[in-house]
Amino acid sequence: MANPLGETAGRSHANETASKGPLVSVLVPTYNRRRYLPGALASVLAQTHRNMQVLVVRDGGEEVADVVRSFRDPRVVFIDRKDNRGKPHSLNEALSQAQGKYVAYLDDDDIWYPNHVETLVRALETQTDCRVAYSDLYRVYCEIRPGGERVVRSKYVEISRDFDRFLMLYFNHVLHVSLMHRRDLLDETGPYTESLNILIDWDMTRRLAFFSDFHHVLTTTGEFYCPLNESDRISDVRRRDSEDYLRNVLTIRTTTPPKPWPKIDELSIILATDRLDQEIGQMLMRIWRHTFYPYRLYLPLSPEDHSRLDCSMPNVVVVPVRPESSINERVDVALRRAEGKYVAVVPVGLPIDDMWIEDPTYAILHHAKGREGFQLEGTGDGQWGAVLSRADLEWARRAYPHLSIEASLMACGVKVRPPRLEELPFQFDEMLRRGKLAEADGDWSIAARLFEQMGQRYHNELWMKTMAARAHYEAGDRERAGRLSREVNCIRPTIDTLLLEAKVRRQEREFAAAIRLLVAAEQGLSGSANSTVMQPVTGVQRGQTVGGV
Amino acid sequence: MDISNVNEIGKHKLTQHYEVLRELGDCYTSVGNYSQAHRCYEKAASLGPDEPGPYVGLGVAALQVGKLDDAEIAFRVACRLDARCAKAYAGLAMVAQQRGEYPQSFDLYMKSLELDTNNITALLGLFQVSCEMGSFAKVIYYLQVYLQSHPGDTSVMFALSALYLKDGRTEQARDMLQNLLALEPANQDAANLLEEVEHTLAGTEQR
Helix, strand or coil: CECHHHHHHHHHHHHHCCCCCCCEEEEEEECCCCCCHHHHHHHHHCCCCCCEEEEEEEECCCCCHHHHHCCCCCCEEEEEECCCCCHHHHHHHHHCCCCCCEEEECCCCCEECCCHHHHHHHHHHHHCCCCEEEEEEEEEEEEECCCCCEEEEEEECCCCCCCCHHHHHHCCCCCHHHEEEECCHHHHHCCCCCCCCCCHHHHHHHHHCCCCCEEEEEEEEEEEEEECCCCCCHHHHHHCCHHHHHHHHHHHHHCCCCCCCCCCCCEEEEEECCCCCHHHHHHHHHHHHHCCCCEEEEEEECHHHHHHCCCCCCCEEEEECCCCCCHHHHHHHHHHHCCCCEEEEEECCCCCCCCCCHHHHHHHHHHCCCCEEEECCCCECCECCEEEEHHHHHHHHHHCCCCCHHHHHHHCCCEEECCCHHHCCCHHHHHHHHHHHHHHCCCHHHHHHHHHHHHHHCCCHHHHHHHHHHHHHHHCCHHHHHHHHHHHHHHCCCHHHHHHHHHHHHHCCCHHHHHHHHHHHHHHHHCCHHHCCCCCCCCCCCCCCCCCC | CCCCCCCCCCHHHHCHHHHHHHHHHHHHHHCCCHHHHHHHHHHHHHHCCCCCHHHHHHHHHHHHCCCHHHHHHHHHHHHHHCCCCHHHHHHHHHHHHHCCCHHHHHHHHHHHHHHCCCCHHHHHHHHHHHHHHCCCHHHHHHHHHHHHHCCCCHHHHHHHHHHHHHCCCHHHHHHHHHHHHHHCCCCHHHHHHHHHHHHHHHHHHHC
């Protein structure tokens, strides 16, 4: 039940402050985190951007009305629901009352720094055409004392990844707590999926990626907590059920928002089959399980086979064909129904595994030159499959319907080849994996070199500089470690890079500089969370001494 | 929030706050701000109760301001936490040295050097205590071992030269001083000692 006083006051306040920048609706769902909710709410209400509507939704569990009311802030709208219906329902409930131009999210046990909303609003209003922006957050490793007190052990900006749409389709690399997006985007994405019980945030960020790029703001604007001796996070507990986890993943991957999608080109997969049997059934299951790129699967079946089909797999379009139709004819009929800008022709028996379709799809999206298609792995020995532009395939089939698919493409000058290694997706992730393996093996110099190369070639410059600095330090190259960490600290200092630069300075007997860096790091670790906004550290000069000592 | 590839938590991720405080304590100690160093080490000790480092730091800070009893307690805690903590034994040796308990100090320095032959504090402390006690053989050994891994350390080279001279090994003293002056030509103490050594050698040759 909404708090009438809060709601009314929230609306009038919104009007009054319209001149103070756009209204931002902040969504704070809460469930059984009464202890941490005051800290979370205090951090919201202390934002330097004042024009906010703060929607707190109690999703059942512990009473928190007194906590919310204790703030006596007219911007707060409290939805006090006794029954637990889950986070997506709570978010949708809050969104139904949201009025802001922008929407931001905070979990009930996390905190924002005072600059969070201002930073993201400024980015969205003045720095980018994107309709989504996100900042960096500290992951706070803490120990929970018996009374529930959190003792901070460390704060790391572990994920500072530039937006990568292809990656976003595969997994989430943007924390919801760091996210702000235009509210009208939800008209396109649709609401939160209430059938999900984990990966709720990814489901939304994935759908947002169909409509907008995400702008990454390289500023640390908050903290999320990671208890070392327990995990009370509902999503952590639920992730341990692997079947349930997979169910959620598959739901997310196969649920697409309504079209048109300005940022994603759908893939039409045509299964070139002339029958429906157990092998086809297994192939369908494998495609469902191993495909994350948005697709629609076209299955050319005779009416008899169609009537036998019992398929719960989403995004399957059965295309009726005559029983006597050849494979080529079946593909041609399916092609006439296909809507994707790209088409994959998949032969029966092709091995289906992770990345089976994404590798050639990524290659055609990013590396195709002229009329070029890319073979599916496993092609050969009488099996032929590829990802092609639909326009090329339609043209080839119109021109040479009597030829095989492959021959008609060749006759039209469409070159089909396997993707080269450098054309495959997730190059950055592969190098990151290699860098981390080198670290684990103690090959710090190799790791440092890889991280530096990655920063130069694949964006994510600050993140990679941070990792390279650490690796250089471990490898004994203190000069390089110091230089890189100093470069990071001039832009976006973190506890980790301040500590590293301080260690180097201390070893160079520059104690004053080291002390200044360490004091900044210590304040970041133990200071009041709401006042912890770390400024770029540029004022420390080499060789500076401590006055009065 | 949902990030599917949650990294494993490395050990360094559990000790960052501790490490910042310990480093800060060490820096304050280096610039002589012992009250701030004490504050940092105490906080570090509360975050890393099993780590000897902050207790060694607390001991050093107390030692520097003449609080020998506090220093001893801190060093003993460090020894209890890590029986192989060379710095803690060196700290205890310094406490004993400042109290004038030279034999005990000598043994503690020796213990420290057994655990870490590179501990320069213990090495120079042992040198000082040996001078007080007039017993040089063991010190010479440890100084030689130290120089094998730190061949350019002129302070140890000087100490060893002085010990060679006291032990009657005049030619070794001369060679060491000549090496030292090659590295540090402006070292006046070494030049003076070399002059004394050469004078001694000249007298020996005349006889």
